[in-house]
Amino acid sequence: MCRMEAEQGIGRAVAARRLAGYGMLAGLLAGLLALPLACTAGVGARDSADWLLSEPLDLDDLQAPQRSQILAEDGSLIATFYRQNRVDVPLEKISPVARQAVLAIEDYRFYEHGALDSKGTLRALMSNLNSSDDTTQGGSGITQQYVKNLLYMNAESEEEKLEAVATTPARKLRELRYAVAVERRHSKDEILEKYLNIAYFGDGAYGLEAAARRYFSVSAAKLNLNQAATLAGILKNGNQYNARLNGEGARNRRDIVLDRMAELGWITWRKAEEEKKKPLVLDLTETKNGCTESKAAFFCDYVQREILTNPIFGKTKEERERLLWIGGLKIRTTLDWKTQNAAHKALLRHVPARNKEKKAAAQVLVEPGTGEIKGMDVGRELGPDEKPGKTWINFAADASHGTSVGMAAGSTFKAFTLAAAFDEGMPIGERITAPVAYAPTGFRDCKGKNVSDTTQLRNSSDGEGGRSFSLLTGTWHSVNTFFLKLEKEVGLCDTVKMAKKLGIRRADGKPLQEYASFTLGFNDVSPLRVAAAYAAFGARGKYCEPIAIKQINRADGKKIKVPSANCEQVIDKGVADAVNHVMAGVLTKGTARGLALGRPAAGKTGTVDNYSAAWFAGYTPELASAVWVGDPRGGYSHPMTNVCLPTHCGGPVYGASIPGPIWRDTMAEALRGVKATGFSRPPSHFFRKGSGEDHVRMPDLRGLKPEEAIRRLKAMNMDHRISSAEIHSRYPEGTIAETSPGPGTSIDPGDSGITVVLTVSKGEERQDDPPFGDGDDDNPFGPDLPFPRTPFTEPFFTFTG
Structure with missing residues (x-):
């Protein structure tokens, strides 16, 4: 009342x-x-x-909206988010002439009065009664104007905004009350600083620093008299005197400010006249807003969605939006530009953004042991899908972070069955006969439900059947029927559990579907999930949730809690070592041979049923990556067959056709200059049935220097020892005289029970010594054939079955 x-x-x-x-x-x-x-x-x-x-109770809660920045790992800018383009700067970083210009036209007695300037109000009134609209002066001092702006910018509804600017005594009284409190709390310099950082200068620029950058492409510290007077003049009405849209009006206001400064004696009349004769020269700079024009647009979009969807950043959607768009956050991310640029370049080289086939590609790179996402790209621009070369869908991420519902991952899922087999103690040399076709019966899911299938599944895409394979060779050749039988032996549920332990989940957020063909990768997942799972292999069984944010600081410097990678040892190190050992051979002897990096690396191809998509997932101990190539319109209706792209034209696309080279090109560039780390050798019990390789012939090492013979045995993964006893032979002294097993013996080079014994020659026997042997029995080429000049003539690997 x-x-x-x-x-x-x-x-x-x-x-x-x-x-x-x-x-x-x-x-x-x-x-x-x-x-x-x-x-x-x-x-x-x-x-x-x-x-x-x-003091009003909510005074501490009133903050001017600040723009947030997403930064790369090195602190460089990825993108800016704002509802108001504002850059707060301390008063000392605003040129003195700019401060003078604002004070001259807005409140020249600012340092002399309190919250209410009665003398200024009287002066403004008399001036307004006798002047045109352009020269009317406000009755409110800078403190009251600051409060008015602050209340308006914190209004959350249209009703509150109207109330904040209403020309009513109630509003003036409320404004005065806040102004009194501000004057009590802060010095005049602090209040002026706050005002210069909150005032609107038109064209989306809030605060003098943003305005200086927008109109003149300089910082507020470098504003000259002419520029300062122009900006001070715009303050009267940022929309009406927008210097870009209304150059004449802005220039007129500039001249009024110059005259006022001369009246106050802050500049000479001569100087004012000189400045007034100058044209209004703008040098516009546009501050990009959001992710669409970022050089890492899809990674940026991922970070944005992480903040807008994760409850850690606010209980409601509205809270999270306010935090991002007006919270003035400094969001330091995990992005490494070297890796990001390598991924982007490789994707566009093999699958251009605008290609007549309308295919697309996506890649994610994750650091093993930390879960940090080092790169993420889709190879298109972020934008409307109806425009060529653009898409809003982040095919690299889950639906929660990019609206993608995922894609079937194909044979990349075989790695989880392999890991489950090793987790149950199965040796690398364990052999399973893989038929040409196989009907997966006798399968039960984790609830015990029969999920068998009587449909005959074949090896049409990734490998061949009809013979025996070990865990090693079955993986190298990616044999579908082999993995179906292996999954049955391991157990479908155990395979599913292994995938879950490694972070695999459907991109649409629904539970993984559990059917017999789980190992063939029919579940729709994202490259991010596959990359993170393979990163766990590279980290020797330590799985980390993929993270994109390292640190967030508010405008006041205080840190905000960010999601943790929650790294955990989910499988035994030895199990991971065994997986790494097997999948390393995929790059040299399997479906991806020719894609080796020249450093320890492992991976797996993935060709989806009916060639609806193709994948490659690979890793080193330093970096893991997953690549998808497919058709956004739908893989089954637009399969990857008879497509013509820059590096592949005609025929079906396999995992090694396009995704593999994208992976290789990216990894080679991203890891350039990074010290290589090797994989650890698996525990010996995994070799209790041999190395798993198809049997090879023991090479003829006779006549070679011991170091050369040892080098060749190591290349075949065979153990060795030098016999303590030397013998006379026809081979030169100091070279290998004989081996056990002998040349041509069919052996498994990784059999832990076989050690090749090397005996060194003492040279030919002297004539007065007893005869050596029976003459030529030690010559495998027969008594009438000379020893070959180059003893090692057979290939390392002669397959016998």
Whole structure:
């Protein structure tokens, strides 16, 4: 009731404005000063005065909207987010002439009065009564203008915004109350700094620093007199005097500011006239907003969605949006530009953004042991899907971070069956006969439900059947029927559990589907999930949730909690070592031979049923990556057959056709200059049935220097020892005289029970010594054939079955 009476009293006083200048001012001030007396019938004069002079409870919560920045790992800018383009700077980083220009036209007595400038209000009133619109002066001082801006910018509804700018006594009274509190809390310099950082200068620029960059491409610290006067003039009405859209109006306002500065004696009249003769010269800089024009657009979009969807950043969607768009965050991410640029370049080299086949590709790179996403790209621009070469869908991520529902991952899932087999102690040399076709019966899911299938599945895409394979060769040749039988032996549920332990989940957020063909990769997943799972192999069984954010600081420097990678040892190191050992051979002897990096690496091809898509997932101990290539319109209706792209034209696309080379090109560039680390050798019990390789013939090492013979045995993964006894032979002294097993013996080079014994020659026997042997029995080429000049003539690997 008291406030209502006060507002009515002030309203009557303000109404006097229609009469005459002095009368209006006297009425207004009398109304303000008489408030305590008017309230005596209610809460009392002292309480009313206390209310006016008390600090508002929400003052600490009022903050000017700040723009947030997403930064790469090295601190460089990825993207900026803002509702208001604002860059806060300290007062000392605003040129003195710019401060003078603003004070001259807005509140030249700012340092002399308190929250209410009665003298300034009177001066403004008299000036306004006798001047044109362009020269009208505001009655509010800078403190009140700061408060007005602050209240408006913190208004969350249209009603609150209208209330913040309404020309009513109630609004003025509220504004004055906040101004009194601000003046109590802060020095004049601090208030001026806050005002110069919040005021609107038109064309989307809030604050003097953003305005200086927008109109003149300089910092506020480097503004000259002409530029400063121009910006100070815009303050009257940022929309009306927008220097880009209304150059003439902005120039007129500039001249008024210059004249005012001369009137106050802050510059000479001569200087003012010189500046007024100059044309208005703009040098515009546009501050990009959001991810669409970022050089890492899809990674940026992933980070944006992480903040907008993760409850760690706010309980409601509205809270999270405010945090990102007006919170002034410095978001330091995991992105490595070297890796990101390598991925982008490789994707476009093999699958251009605009290709007549309308195919697309996506890649994610994750650091083993940390889960940090080092690169993410789709090879297109982020934008409307109807435009060529653009898409809003982040095919690299899950639906929660890019609206993609995922893609079938094909044979990349075989790695999880392999890991499950090793986890159950199965040796590398374990052999399974893989038929040409196989009907997967006898399978049960994790709930015990029969999920068998009587449909005959074949090896049409990734490998051949009809013979025996070990875990090593079955993986190298990616034999479908082999892995179906291996999955049955391991157990479908155990395979599914292994995939889950390694972070695999459907991109649409639904549970993994558990059917017999799980190992063939029919579940729709994202490259991000596959890359993170393979990174766990590279980290010797340590799985880390993929993360994109390392640190977030608020505008005041305080840190915000960010999602953790929650790294955990999910499989035994030895199991991971065995997987690495097997999948390393895929790059040299399997479906991806020719894609080796020249450093320890492992991987797996993935060709999806009916060539609906192709994948490659590979890793080193330093970096893991997954690549998908397919058709956004639908892989089954638009299969990867008879496509013509820059590096592949005609025929079906396999995992090694396009995805593999994208992976190789990216990894080679991303790891350039990075010290290579080797994989650890698997525990010996995994070799209890041999190396798993098809049997080879023991090479003829006779006549070679011991170091050369040892080098060749190591290349075949065969153990060796040098016999302590030397013998006479036809081979030169110091070379190998004989081996056990002998040349041509069919052996498994990784059989832990076989050690090749090398015996060194003492040279030919002297004539007076007893004869050696029976003459030529030690010559495998027969008594009538000379020893070959180059003893090692057979290939290392002669397959016998």
